[in-house]
Amino acid sequence: xxxxxxxxxxxxxLNSTVWVGSxxxxxxxxxxxxxxxxxxxxxxxxxxxxxKTSELSIKQTEKALAVLSGPDQKSRTKEYLEDGxxxxxxxxxxxxxxxxxxxxxxxxxxxAMMSKEARREYQRTKQAEYRARLDAAKPTRxxxxxxxxxxxxxxxxxxx
Numbered sequence: 345x346x347x348x349x350x351x352x353x354x355x356x357x358l359n360s361t362v363w364v365g366s367x368x369x370x371x372x373x374x375x376x377x378x379x380x381x382x383x384x385x386x387x388x389x390x391x392x393x394x395x396k397t398s399e400l401s402i403k404q405t406e407k408a409l410a411v412l413s414g415p416d417q418k419s420r421t422k423e424y425l426e427d428g429x430x431x432x433x434x435x436x437x438x439x440x441x442x443x444x445x446x447x448x449x450x451x452x453x454x455x456a457m458m459s460k461e462a463r464r465e466y467q468r469t470k471q472a473e474y475r476a477r478l479d480a481a482k483p484t485r486x487x488x489x490x491x492x493x494x495x496x497x498x499x500x501x502x503x504x
Contacts, residue, residue: 351378351379351381353378354454361416362374362412362416362438366411367407367408367411369398369400369404369405369407369408370407370408370411370412372398372400372408373394373398373400373405373408373409373412374408374412374438376394376397376398377394377412377439377446377448378448380394380397381448381451383455384447384451385447385448385449385451385455386442386445386446386447386448387445387446387447387448388444388445389444389445389446390445391405391406391409394409409439409446412437412438412439413437413438413439413440413441413446414437415437416437416438437449438450
């Protein structure tokens with residue numbers, strides 16, 4: 345298990361079933377788990393450690409973990425991709441218990457979504473830089489005058 349914390353948070357959490365209508369301790373434990381998760385979506389902790397970190401009682405933490413590890417029939421996510429290949433139905437569960445802690449079930453899905461968006465932004469930036477270099481390399485065009493075409497410029501006389 346990697347130990348470096350790593351979290352990507354999407355605004356869509358505010359419309360999720362884990363947020364809308366959930367008790368405050370469920371929201372707090374969910375955000376705490378996300379903040380504690382590593383790049384693989386794993387959280388190494390005990391219930392007591394999680395309770396201390398989130399500043400909740402052990403009883404509140406256990407209740408929140410039960411909600412997050414239980415099925416959620418109203419969840420938008422019914423399954424997740426592991427290793428980008430196999431689908432595992434989890435009925436909206438947010439976490440699964442692993443040796444030494446928990447795994448955030450949808451972490452790979454959201455990490456991939458963020459990676460795609462970051463890649464698109466990188467490509468937009470590089471394309472804009474490329475176009476700017478092309479524009480800078482183009483010769484400057486001047487307006488063509490009759491003098492440029494070999495004609496004599498019109499003369500002005502002092503008499504009017």
